[in-house]
Amino acid sequence: MRDSIRHLLSEFIGTFALTFVGSAAIMQTTQGGGNLVAVALAHGLVLSIFVSAFMHIGAHFNPAVTIGMLVVRRIEPMMAGLYIVAQVAGATAAAFALKFAFPAALFAATRGGGQSISLDVTSGQAFVLEMLGTMFLMWAVFGTAVDHRAPKIGGFGIGLALTMDILAFGNLTGSSVNPARSFGPAFASGIYEAQGIYWLAPITGAVIAALVYQWFLLTDDVEPVDHGAIGAQP
Helix, strand or coil: CHHHHHHHHHHHHHHHHHHHHHHHHHHHHHCCCCCHHHHHHHHHHHHHHHHHHHCCCCCCCCHHHHHHHHHCCCCCHHHHHHHHHHHHHHHHHHHHHHHHHCCHHHHHHCHHHCCCCCCCCCHHHHHHHHHHHHHHHHHHHHHHHHCCCCCCCCCHHHHHHHHHHHHHHHHHHCCCCCHHHHHHHHHHHCCCCCHHHHHHHHHHHHHHHHHHHHHHHCCCCCCCHHHCCCCCCC
16 A cells, blocks of 8 residues: 555656646746747756656656556556546646646636647647657657666656657647646646647557557567667677
């Protein structure tokens, strides 16, 4: 029981921090006309810090990541469900904390620092962008944290993957790649625009990426020198 609480608390705290800092950055930069780089760095930094802090426990902070792990049997179904509840609760609590702490007009104008789909892209295009962005994020998770051969860089690579996604298409979809991150501000603001995309696209991307890495890239064998692995000695 104590171990379950430890996992759920870490998921709650990590998702709370990601949503609070990410949304706050959006709200703050909106006052100055918007700054995509600042928003991307804020998301990337907070994710890097809290993945590094809690990766010895779990550190998914994202229902799509949890479902991807579930599909490749790296988490039990019951625990996966509890993870998702903790993640959604953390994101929602963060959004209400922002609603209390920030000026009401600013919170309303930015939908609590949530995401929205640009009029320049169709729903189909937004789905593909969110799906691909989540695939990149999931491959970073596997390649830097799940794979036993992963470099010991903590959450740095995972945070950079999210930063990269936001820089690439943040102006088009908000680059959520995280259903909980999108749901929290939507619930607190009462505006549920494109929630179907923000749930289905990341989950689809995470499942595809997890299966590809698990089936084709993950191995217990040492990479042969003549295959050109980085760092291989002649």
